[in-house]
Amino acid sequence: MRLATIVVLVATALVATSVVGFCQTGRSVGMGFAGTGLADQADGWYWNPAGLAHMNVNPVCAPAGDEPALMWQGIAGTDFGGDVPVDVLHLGGVYGTNGFAVGRVAYGNDNSTDIGIGFGTTLGSPRWSAGITVLASEWGADDHSETSVNLGTMYQWHPALGKGKPAKLGFVAEDITEEFGSSIYTAGVSFWVGDRVLIAADVWDLTNETEVAGDNQSGSEFNVGAEFALAPWLCLRAGSQDGDFTYGAGINWRGWKVDAGFVSWDNGYAMADTDSQLFSITKDFCIN
Numbered sequence: 001m002r003l004a005t006i007v008v009l010v011a012t013a014l015v016a017t018s019v020v021g022f023c024q025t026g027r028s029v030g031m032g033f034a035g036t037g038l039a040d041q042a043d044g045w046y047w048n049p050a051g052l053a054h055m056n057v058n059p060v061c062a063p064a065g066d067e068p069a070l071m072w073q074g075i076a077g078t079d080f081g082g083d084v085p086v087d088v089l090h091l092g093g094v095y096g097t098n099g100f101a102v103g104r105v106a107y108g109n110d111n112s113t114d115i116g117i118g119f120g121t122t123l124g125s126p127r128w129s130a131g132i133t134v135l136a137s138e139w140g141a142d143d144h145s146e147t148s149v150n151l152g153t154m155y156q157w158h159p160a161l162g163k164g165k166p167a168k169l170g171f172v173a174e175d176i177t178e179e180f181g182s183s184i185y186t187a188g189v190s191f192w193v194g195d196r197v198l199i200a201a202d203v204w205d206l207t208n209e210t211e212v213a214g215d216n217q218s219g220s221e222f223n224v225g226a227e228f229a230l231a232p233w234l235c236l237r238a239g240s241q242d243g244d245f246t247y248g249a250g251i252n253w254r255g256w257k258v259d260a261g262f263v264s265w266d267n268g269y270a271m272a273d274t275d276s277q278l279f280s281i282t283k284d285f286c287i288n
Contacts, residue, residue, distance in 0.1 A: 024088055024280075025075055025077055025088060025090070025259060025261075025278070025282070026077055026261040026278045027261065029246060029248060029278045030239065030247055030248020030250075030260070030261035030262070031226065031237050031238075031248070031261075032200075032224050032239020033225075034188060034202045034224055035202065036048050036171070036186050036187060036188025037169055037200055037202065039051025039168075039170060040054060040055060040056040041056065041073065041090070041282070042075050042090040042101045044118065044120070045090070045116050045118025046133065047188075048152040048188070049118035049132055049150065049152045050129040050130050050152040050153050051152070052094075053094075053120040053131065053154075054129060054156060054166070055099045057071040057094050060255075060285060068095060069286060070093060070094070071093065071095075072092070072286060073092045074089075074091050074092075075090040075091075075282045076089050077089075077278055079107075079276055079279075080277060080279060082274075082276045082278070083275045084108055085107060089104035098119070098121045098122075100117075102117045103115075103117075103118075113137075115135070115136040116134070116135045116136075127157055128154070130154075132149065132150070132151055134147065135148050135149070135150065148177055148179045148180060149176050151172070151173045153170070154169065154170045155169045156168045161192065161193060163194055165198075167190065168190045169189050170188045170190075171185070172185070172186045172188075182209045183209070185207060186202060186203065186204045186206065187202070188200065188203070195229075197226065197228050199226045200224070200225050201224040202221075202223045203221070204220065204221040205220045208220050221242035222242060225238065225239025226239065234249070234252075235249065237250065241265050244264060245263070245264075246262065246265075248260050257281065257283070258279070258280075259281075259282065261278050262277045262278075263275075
């Protein structure tokens, strides 16, 4: 597919969607929000845009001659019965060694939204990739908006431990334009144990820029999660979002992936002890 067609499709998705604060899927919630060193789905524009170059999309398209195929992934989700209403929508694509995505997350009852668009590409060697995300945030309560820029890098290799599946190291500099006050640096890792267990871990805010004196907000957060393929059609997940237990499951049925994630968490803001139970659907497809 020609570049002009790709641009039109991505622009159409941006106009049709808008996005917000905690970019989630049922899978990421179940795995403790550990995504910096993983970022292998269409929501990678938020976790680490460098991961978009290695997006895990099933090869549903056959290449046309020597030209690589353009493969797409869509994710839609909502929070049923949680304390803060959340709706998510992500659209990503992979073309050769390049990946791109747009996303929508809307939460709360005040029409707060974020809009994000990300791009990732490999850097000479397929092991290294880099990416950029532009994020526009709007808070409906006070009609305030900001635009920020995130930069990410990722290194990928294939250790014997993973039986051919990749291990990844990721680093992200959030808000490099300091629109929200200061930049935040995050590092993460993911790796396979055998071909059925995936482990991911993040340290968010390495320099404690978000620490608030007199609050129970600790600044840096340690998030960790695991995914176990119990069967080809069933995954079980569990994790910790800075000490708060998360769990979930995923079902793969006829090419459709249905994921659910649950967490009750206290992040030090006014939304203390917030319950979230996010359900999402993922579908890979192609447009030739």
